[in-house]
Amino acid sequence: MTNRKHLLAGIILLTILTTACEQSKQATSTVRPPTKEEVTKTIPQNTQPELAQVTEGTRQTYQWYCTQCHGIKGKGDGINAKFLTVPPRNHTKAQYLETRTDEQLFQAIKFGGLSVGRAPCMPAWGETLDDDIIQSLVQYIRELCQCEAL
């Protein structure tokens, strides 16, 4: 029961902290983004994302799914971009991406923007893509920004 309450509090907090994708003022907080616990539980213990290889498959996956928002070159200018209230992140900008760890990027892709305190317009891909491909997407984004976590 207390667990439940914590969960709820967490969810409400997340909800308040994040910007909406599409402004709507009602705050029915029945949402269920992944909780911190769930997130940490599901992340593989030994992530070692620096070992993930960027392959042709990685690039194709990015082109197939991510470009609809992030754009073909990852500049944040996909066809949905101008309809979103929070712009898709520009994956070529080192300045911001240096401030995010690989684990944070992994989480954002797997569980969606909400899970890392970012906007919900970044959907969760954890039911679509497996961990290995998500790891390699993180590395691909590192290639795009030519940057590492500081």
Add this chain to the structure above:
Amino acid sequence: MKTWITIIFSGLLLSAHASAGIVEEKDCGSCHRLHPEDAEKVFTAPDLHYAGNKFQPKWLKQFLKNPEVIRPAGFITNSGFSQIANLSPHSSYTEQEANTLTDILMDLKISTLSPVTSEPLSKGLRAKIKYQFERTFGCISCHQSLNLAGKVRGGISGPSLVNAGNRLQAEWVAGWLNDPEVYMVKGRMPRYKMDPTTLSQFTRFIMTLKKENIK
């Protein structure tokens, strides 16, 4: 007795023939997949080989007479999802052609769908699902729908859902959300593992979206 059978039989053959005729004559198959067997070919328009599972006949007839735009960015086949340039409007057909085509399309089915409840959502539940549609699941990022003020909102990489309640069969929407691979080998929409209650509520929510509600 024998003659009757012959008459009925040739009648069936004839109508089947006439049906195939109009589809060929209008060349729907040059853009649309009409048979599941054509899985290898790349088409330039949405699949219609399960049209009888997906669409409401009334909408279909109306669409064929007076087409509306469903995919504001066009039907995208290239992997880069680039900006689509000029979109030409869909051909329109006469009343009679539309009737025949609708009958033919409604016979194209690939699956038997489980029935779903059509019980309308309560106001509170509707607000809750609308919120989840926009925030928890971010559906609005890729699909147009209606906001509280009845204005069209949302991304354009997925088909517009603004008129989904008139266009789609509730059973099909539930089937799609549950297992899209039945209809599309590899789409661009993320998979969602929804529990049966959420799935049913999302289906009912989508069925409330109708273009008459645009303000």
